[in-house]
Amino acid sequence: MQSLLPTSIQIPKVLTIAGFDSGGGAGLQADLKVITALGGYGMSVITAITAQNTLGVTRIQDVDLDVVEAQIDAVLMDIGADIVKIGMLASPEIVRTVAKALRRHGVKRIILDPVLRATSGASLGGDDTAQAMIAELFPIASLVTPNLEEASLLLGREISGPNDFKLAAQELLDMGPQAVLIKGGHLDSTHTQITDFLMWRSVEDELEVILTKEFKHYRVNTINTHGTGCTLASAIATYLADGHDLLHSVAKAIAYVEAGLEAGRFLSIGEGPGPLWHMHDFYPTALAKEKGI
Numbered sequence: 658m659q660s661l662l663p664t665s666i667q668i669p670k671v672l673t674i675a676g677f678d679s680g681g682g683a684g685l686q687a688d689l690k691v692i693t694a695l696g697g698y699g700m701s702v703i704t705a706i707t708a709q710n711t712l713g714v715t716r717i718q719d720v721d722l723d724v725v726e727a728q729i730d731a732v733l734m735d736i737g738a739d740i741v742k743i744g745m746l747a748s749p750e751i752v753r754t755v756a757k758a759l760r761r762h763g764v765k766r767i768i769l770d771p772v773l774r775a776t777s778g779a780s781l782g783g784d785d786t787a788q789a790m791i792a793e794l795f796p797i798a799s800l801v802t803p804n805l806e807e808a809s810l811l812l813g814r815e816i817s818g819p820n821d822f823k824l825a826a827q828e829l830l831d832m833g834p835q836a837v838l839i840k841g842g843h844l845d846s847t848h849t850q851i852t853d854f855l856m857w858r859s860v861e862d863e864l865e866v867i868l869t870k871e872f873k874h875y876r877v878n879t880i881n882t883h884g885t886g887c888t889l890a891s892a893i894a895t896y897l898a899d900g901h902d903l904l905h906s907v908a909k910a911i912a913y914v915e916a917g918l919e920a921g922r923f924l925s926i927g928e929g930p931g932p933l934w935h936m937h938d939f940y941p942t943a944l945a946k947e948k949g950i
Contacts, residue, residue, distance in 0.1 A: 669697040669898035672732055673891060674725075674755055675744030676705040676717075676772070682932030683709075683884035688742060690935040691891040695913070697898060700736060702728040704755070705747045711883060711927030719747055722754045729758040739898040740766040740799075742891050749789035756793035766897065769798040769834070770890035771807050787811050796833035800857075800903070802890045803829070804840045822854035823869065830856055830867070836903060838893075842876075842885060849876050855907055870904060872911055877918040881931040888933060889914050 671692045678684035685701045692699035704725055708716040732738065741764050746752045759767065771790055773783075787810050795801065808816045808825050811832075816825045822839050829837045836857035853872040858865055892910035901909065920937035934942055 669895055670700065670737060670739045671697045671742060671891070671894050671898050672700045672702065672729075672738035672740075673742045673744065673894075674702040674704060674729070674746075675742070675887070676707050676747070677703050678884075679706075679708055680710040680883075680927065680932075682711070682926070683887045684744060687884040687887040687932065687935065688744065688891040691888050691913075692895050694935050694938065695892060695895040695899070697895040700732045700738065702732065702755075704751050705745055707745075711929035711931050713929070717747060719751060722750055725751060725754050726758050729755070729762070733758075733762045733764070738764070740768065740894045742768045742770070742894040743794065744770050744887055744890070745772040746786065746790070749785045752786060752789035752793050756797065760797065764797075766799045767794070767797055768890050768894040768897070769794050769801045770886055771801060771803050771811060772886065773807050773810050784810070791832050795829075798834040799897075800836040800838060800893065801829060801834045802838045802840060802886070802893070804842065804886060808839055819852040819854070819871075822852065823856070826854055826856035826869070827867075830858070838907060840886065840889065842882075850874070851876050853907075853911060855904070857903055870907075872908065874911065874915060877915060877922065879918055879922040879933075881921040881924055881926075881933060882918065883930050883932045885914055885918070885933060888917065888935065 673685050673688035675685040675688055678686050689699040689701060703720055705720060706718045707714050746755060773787055803811060805816050812825060812828055819841060826837045826839055839854045841852045851874055855870045857868055859868050889910050892913045893906050896906035896909050916937050917933035917935055920942045921933035923942045924931055924934055
């Protein structure tokens with residue numbers, strides 16, 4: 658059925674396929690906040706419902722496979738998506754269901770954040786899930802964004818620091834994605850500088866070449882870091898959907914996360930590590946003494 662009104666305004670359409678965070682700081686709640694804050698239109702597919710807050714995850718309930726597939730079909734058959742961002746897929750069966758549906762709809766741009774473990778330590782997907790991601794989603798992914806622990810789980814060996822990033826990124830790239838971003842934020846707090854490492858395929862003079870870029874930035878002094886991985890991947894996806902190239906999308910997304918962490922230092926949400934502040938451009942936060950009041 659066609660709309661009765663003409664449409665002349667197009668905004669980036671981003672579909673997030675992820676878990677539901679009852680605390681609102683991560684998962685698809687964070688994704689939708691990011692997409693909206695950066696000027697996109699966010700849509701969502703719920704893969705699992707988590708009972709969680711700033712203190713941790715207490716329960717996870719997977720969504721039935723046919724319901725996951727029906728959500729994907731409903732969105733892509735009507736609205737469509739300029740890009741798909743994938744977060745928590747808690748079982749190999751959900752991974753295969755999502756991959757099959759995206760292939761069937763011919764989705765070309767996919768950002769995969771391989772969420773396998775929560776910051777609190779709760780498992781969000783085991784080795785079988787990791788292997789299913791490698792087999793089913795890596796070959797169709799535009800970008801994969803693991804943190805140190807996730808890269809270690811995917812590779813089956815410890816990735817301990819920036820000196821390991823180049824080889825690890827190459828090994829992950831060899832698994833099929835077009836690009837890999839290894840995030841260094843999970844290094845212990847003695848590391849005041851964070852390195853994120855991007856490796857991607859490009860074509861120069863009709864030949865494929867492998868390019869790399871290090872992003873170095875200082876750690877924001879805050880405990881409110883819940884949802885940073887979801888936020889970064891969703892920001893990259895939204896910038897890509899808005900027409901930026903990969904390198905600029907990653908750089909702009911890192912800057913967005915840094916600003917959110919800085920603004921989130923002053924938030925008091927929950928008894929544990931709270932979220933960064935996704936809406937910092939719209940609702941600035943600051944302590945009175947820092948504003949000279």
